[in-house]
Amino acid sequence: MYSPKLLYTIEQPHGLGELYFLWQKGESHSLLATTGTDATVAIHDRSGQLQERLKLSGLCAGMEWDNDGDYLAIITPNSNSVLLWECHANKRVNIETGLREPPSCLAWSYGEPLLAIGTQKGNLALYNHHTTKRIPIIGKHTKKITCAAWNRDSILVLASDDKNLSINNSDGDTLRMITLRDIPNDLQFSEMKTDERIAGENTISLVVGKRTLYLYNLLNPENPIELAFQQRYGSIVSYKWYGDGYILIGFSAGYIIAISTYIKEVGEELFQVKNHKDNLTDISILNGQAASCGDGQLKLIDVWNSGEVCGSVQPVGGAERCAWSADGRLLATAGRGYLGVYVTTLPPLYAAHGTRAVTLTNLTELTVYQCIAVGDEPDPVNKAEPTALASYAVATEPSVIALGAAHVCCVSGQQGSFYPLGGGPPLRRQYPAAVDALRVAGHYAAAACRGRAVLHAIEAPDPSQPERDAMIFPEPHMQGAKIVDIHLTTDFFIFVTDQGHVEYFGVEEWRTCSRYKHACGVAALHCDIAGARALLRDERRRAHVYSAPAAELCALPHERSYKGAIWDICLSDRNVFAVYTGDAVDTYYYSPHSTHGSHVDFIASTSLLPDQIPLILFSGDVYVYASGGNVMKVALESHNTSGLADVDTEKRLANQRKHIEKLLLLRRFSEAWLFCDAVEEDEMWRKLGEAAIADLNVEFAIRVYTKLNDVAMVWALEDASHIEELPILCGVLCACAGRGEAAARWLQAGGALALELHAAR
Numbered sequence: 001m002y003s004p005k006l007l008y009t010i011e012q013p014h015g016l017g018e019l020y021f022l023w024q025k026g027e028s029h030s031l032l033a034t035t036g037t038d039a040t041v042a043i044h045d046r047s048g049q050l051q052e053r054l055k056l057s058g059l060c061a062g063m064e065w066d067n068d069g070d071y072l073a074i075i076t077p078n079s080n081s082v083l084l085w086e087c088h089a090n091k092r093v094n095i096e097t098g099l100r101e102p103p104s105c106l107a108w109s110y111g112e113p114l115l116a117i118g119t120q121k122g123n124l125a126l127y128n129h130h131t132t133k134r135i136p137i138i139g140k141h142t143k144k145i146t147c148a149a150w151n152r153d154s155i156l157v158l159a160s161d162d163k164n165l166s167i168n169n170s171d172g173d174t175l176r177m178i179t180l181r182d183i184p185n186d187l188q189f190s191e192m193k194t195d196e197r198i199a200g201e202n203t204i205s206l207v208v209g210k211r212t213l214y215l216y217n218l219l220n221p222e223n224p225i226e227l228a229f230q231q232r233y234g235s236i237v238s239y240k241w242y243g244d245g246y247i248l249i250g251f252s253a254g255y256i257i258a259i260s261t262y263i264k265e266v267g268e269e270l271f272q273v274k275n276h277k278d279n280l281t282d283i284s285i286l287n288g289q290a291a292s293c294g295d296g297q298l299k300l301i302d303v304w305n306s307g308e309v310c311g312s313v314q315p316v317g318g319a320e321r322c323a324w325s326a327d328g329r330l331l332a333t334a335g336r337g338y339l340g341v342y343v344t345t346l347p348p349l350y351a352a353h354g355t356r357a358v359t360l361t362n363l364t365e366l367t368v369y370q371c372i373a374v375g376d377e378p379d380p381v382n383k384a385e386p387t388a389l390a391s392y393a394v395a396t397e398p399s400v401i402a403l404g405a406a407h408v409c410c411v412s413g414q415q416g417s418f419y420p421l422g423g424g425p426p427l428r429r430q431y432p433a434a435v436d437a438l439r440v441a442g443h444y445a446a447a448a449c450r451g452r453a454v455l456h457a458i459e460a461p462d463p464s465q466p467e468r469d470a471m472i473f474p475e476p477h478m479q480g481a482k483i484v485d486i487h488l489t490t491d492f493f494i495f496v497t498d499q500g501h502v503e504y505f506g507v508e509e510w511r512t513c514s515r516y517k518h519a520c521g522v523a524a525l526h527c528d529i530a531g532a533r534a535l536l537r538d539e540r541r542r543a544h545v546y547s548a549p550a551a552e553l554c555a556l557p558h559e560r561s562y563k564g565a566i567w568d569i570c571l572s573d574r575n576v577f578a579v580y581t582g583d584a585v586d587t588y589y590y591s592p593h594s595t596h597g598s599h600v601d602f603i604a605s606t607s608l609l610p611d612q613i614p615l616i617l618f619s620g621d622v623y624v625y626a627s628g629g630n631v632m633k634v635a636l637e638s639h640n641t642s643g644l645a646d647v648d649t650e651k652r653l654a655n656q657r658k659h660i661e662k663l664l665l666l667r668r669f670s671e672a673w674l675f676c677d678a679v680e681e682d683e684m685w686r687k688l689g690e691a692a693i694a695d696l697n698v699e700f701a702i703r704v705y706t707k708l709n710d711v712a713m714v715w716a717l718e719d720a721s722h723i724e725e726l727p728i729l730c731g732v733l734c735a736c737a738g739r740g741e742a743a744a745r746w747l748q749a750g751g752a753l754a755l756e757l758h759a760a761r
Contacts, residue, residue: 002311002628004300004331004342005362008048009316012337014038019334020060023325024087026069030325031087032332033072034339035060041074043087046330046397047364048341054085054092066108066115069326071129073115075103082106082117084129097125098136107148107156114170116156118145124158126172137172147187151201155218159184159206165216167204178216178224182209186239192217193245193262203261205247210235213249215261227259227267240285246270248303250283254294256307273307275299284331286324289344291331293319298333300344315340329363350625352615353403353440354529354569357386361629366392366401366408368421369631371616371623386623386631392419395426404440407458411435416447418458427458432472439488444507446493451482455493455505468510474501475512485525492531496522502536504548516551528567528574533590535565535577543579545590545600554598556588563613570619576666578622578636580614583607585622587638589665595694595730595742603665604638638662644675653679660684664691669700682708693717693733725750 013019014036024031030046039059043052058076065072073095074083080102082095097103097117103125105118113129122141127134141160148158154170165178184206192203192215204216208226213236215225229236234253241247245261254276257269276294283292290301296318300311317338324331329345349360355372369386394417398410407418407427416429416438433449440446446455456470473495474481481497488494492513493505500518502525505511521539528534534546536553541561544553560581568576579586587603608614612624615631620639626632639662643655656675663672669692676684689704698721705713716736723729727750734743 003313004311004344005628006313007330007341007343007363009341010034010044010048010339011316013042013044013339014040014337016337019337019339020321021323021332021334021339022063022065023323023330023332024069024072025065025067025326027327029069030327030330031069032325032339032341033063033065034334035063036337039076041072041085043072043085052085052090054083056083061102061104062106064106064108066113067110068113071108071113073106073108075106075117077102077120080119082115082127095127096134097127098134099123099125099138104144105146105148107150109150109154109156109170110152111154116148116150116158118148118158118160120144122160122162124168124172126170135172140166140168140172140174146183146185147206149187149189149204151189153200155189157187157189157204159187165204165206167218176221180208180214182212184208184214185210186236188239188241190241191245193260205239205241207236207239212236213239213247215266225266229257233257237280238283240283240290242285242288242290242303246303248283248285248290250280250292252279254278254280256280256283256292256301258303258307271306273301273309275301275307275309281319282321284322284324286328289324289328291322291324291333293322293333296335298322298331298342300331311344313342346627346629348611348613348625348627349398349401350613350615350629351401351403351438352566352623353405355616355618356389356403357615357623357625357631358401358403358408359625359629359631360398360401361391363397364394366394366398366410366419367629368392368403368408371631371633372618385633390421394419400435400438402438402440402445404445404458405442407440407445409438409440409445411438411447416445418445429456429458437486439486441488442490442507444488444493446486446488446495448483448486448495451484453483453486453493453495455488455507465510471510473505474503484521484523487525487527487531487534489527489529489531494525494527494531494534496525496536498522498539500538502534502546504531514548514551516546516548518553524564526565526567526577528577529569533567535567535579537562545577547592547598550592550598552598554590554600556600557602558586562586566614566617566622568617568619573619573666576617578614578617580608583610585614585634585636587636589667591667591695593696593726595696595734595737595739595746601665603662604636604640606634606637608634638666657684660687664688667691667695667697669695669697673704689713690737693737696729696733698733 015038017037019036021034032044035041039056041054056076058078061075061077063074072085084093101119101121103117104120107116115127117125124137124140141162143161145158145160156168158166163180167176186207188205189201202218206214208214213227233251233255237250239249248258250256254274257272280294290303292299298313298319299309302308302310317335319333322333331342331344333340351358357369361367368389370389371386394410396412400411402409409418414431417426419426435447437448453473461468481499483495486495496502498521502516504514506513524537526535536544536546543556562579562581564580575590584605586605589601592598611627614622616623620636622634646652660672660675692701702717720732727746731743731746
């Protein structure tokens with residue numbers, strides 16, 4: 001169980017008494033409209049700052065955002081007009097309904113800004129804000145229209161105190177009138193689950209008499225469903241559709257139940273929990289996240305785990321109402337005179353540099369973690385747990401973040417900010433377009449911007465070198481190629497394009513140092529700490545290790561889709577890298593030189609939780625980003641040592657043999673020696689010797705075969721230890737290992753001149 005992070009609290013935005021609020025619709029929008037006892041509507045931005053206050057002629061009787069979040073309609077009980085606020089222009093418009101009585105409810109249609117306005121006397125007005133056309137309709141119902149709802153097919157449904165439900169078209173013509181047995185409220189449209197899946201919002205749902213849930217399928221109008229519930233639950237406070245035709249229902253006695261609308265399951269409770277001891281006042285759900293208010297508490301519910309409470313908080317002023325923002329990241333709750341907004345889901349923003357990582361830990365807060373102990377710290381280097389070093393408040397919610405040796409950086413839109421790790425005011429940089437990726441190293445930063453990249457100095461460069469202030473890539477010779485990924489080290493700016501270019505630009509020399517052209521476009525680039533090696537993923541979804549010094553590619557043994565890769569930053573394990581596939585991380589070893597040629601070995605796979613993303617790999621431990629901006633350490637299966645000291649002899653020996661196999665793949669020959677000594681089996685010693693030979697580690701192989709008393713092999717290896725030409729050495733070692741065909745290929749590749757030189761020596 002966790003407590004959501006408080007983003008802000010507003011105390012008495014409308015004085016004492018009841019407080020109501022409504023989030024702006026549209027995923028890119030997050031304004032919050034509030035109202036209360038002071039006859040105003042206040043508009044707050046995502047950080048809680050007051051943007052506008054609208055004075056009303058009386059208490060607010062209802063407000064509704066249109067589905068694009070452009071307009072807010074507001075009604076009062078003592079005026080027959082509707083106040084319309086246009087958020088982009090900050091403009092107020094009074095709309096006359098053409099009816100004499102005050103409005104009682106509002107509903108915006110989908111697609112166009114068509115507003116349905118129900119009145120206290122059962123009349124209806126339709127207003128199109130684009131055309132300003134107004135249609136008053138008299139006598140739609142005989143009593144007050146309490147609620148209205150549109151579906152995406154422009155069907156308008158009205159519920160009234162006259163115990164009738166009317167189904168209308170977009171012109172206000174009545175298509176059907178349905179008589180109910182009690183007063184309806186909480187009218188909604190959704191899609192009922194059926195055997196024959198027909199897309200569209202085909203089901204009208206509403207609460208009748210506060211006790212039963214009424215389901216009316218437009219495709220089966222003769223067979224409505226009315227569901228009654230146990231008396232001990234109390235009255236229905238609120239209900240919400242979610243998932244594939246499920247409904248979550250909150251009751252006044254504190255109970256929450258979930259039901260399915262699938263015809264074979266309708267009426268059956270999927271789960272039932274009593275989340276609040278005395279009373280429940282509201283529920284809300286979005287994208288599988290649910291929350292409930294009651295007993296002054298706000299509780300978070302896992303609807304996919306039988307309604308288990310996964311978080312709770314007790315806001316100042318209590319909690320009577322709750323609702324999620326359109327993007328599902330913020331949860332607002334209102335009590336007596338107080339409004340609280342909590343962060344429940346953060347965008348997964350993270351970056352790493354060396355032994356440190358940075359994550360977004362609140363909407364405008366970055367936290368830097370020390371993942372690996374360094375210097376004089378008491379913990380063993382590879383046993384340290386991630387520790388938060390410092391948090392940095394940023395001016396706006398970032399879309400991209402980065403970390404360097406001396407700066408933590410963030411970008412919002414086209415504006416970049418570079419905060420010194422030691423404190424001080426940030427340095428600013430304006431980019432030519434929205435930034436997709438940002439990398440920082442030393443005194444420079446690189447930003448990928450819509451197919452182009454900018455390499456620039458973080459601080460003003462030396463006046464004698466003005467060209468180092470900024471440089472745009474790709475260069476003209478690339479003929480319209482688009483940069484798809486970038487990397488920056490202290491020595492190189494590296495980028496790849498959709499046309500297959502892999503380019504290394506020397507930061508010190510300020511010129512291109514190396515170029516490589518792949519057979520097809522490159523989609524992603526993942527470099528080691530120095531940039532000398534990179535994992536490339538091309539547009540054909542193939543993965544290759546690219547060695548810049550050799551300008552060659554080496555394919556991975558498995559063809560599978562992956563999301564990212566990291567290289568081990570430990571110097572002795574610099575050839576180890578891990579590929580992240582979503583639910584697992586696979587460990588590989590890149591062997592640049594061996595008797596098998598350059599190749600990649602798969603070692604083991606380690607399962608990850610769905611929200612974990614690898615950031616840093618160090619000597620068998622991977623440091624992962626976790627939900628909420630946390631950083632955790634996960635031990636890789638490739639380096640796992642469990643079971644090596646098992647009391648059961650057979651199990652212990654079996655585990656040690658498996659561990660030796662992994663150590664050989666990792667080229668940890670000294671560790672493998674210790675376990676071979678413990679197992680004391682000639683077969684394992686020979687595997688160790690063969691692995692050392694294959695890896696061109698002749699001196700270690702001599703030690704192994706000396707241990708085995710294999711005099712002939714020791715003599716042969718001692719002769720080979722003096723060979724300097726790589727093809728000849730590989731050929732001779734293949735011959736020592738009994739691989740005659742491979743030996744012939746290597747010696748042939750070495751050429752006659754190399755053989756003559758070796759013979760002369």
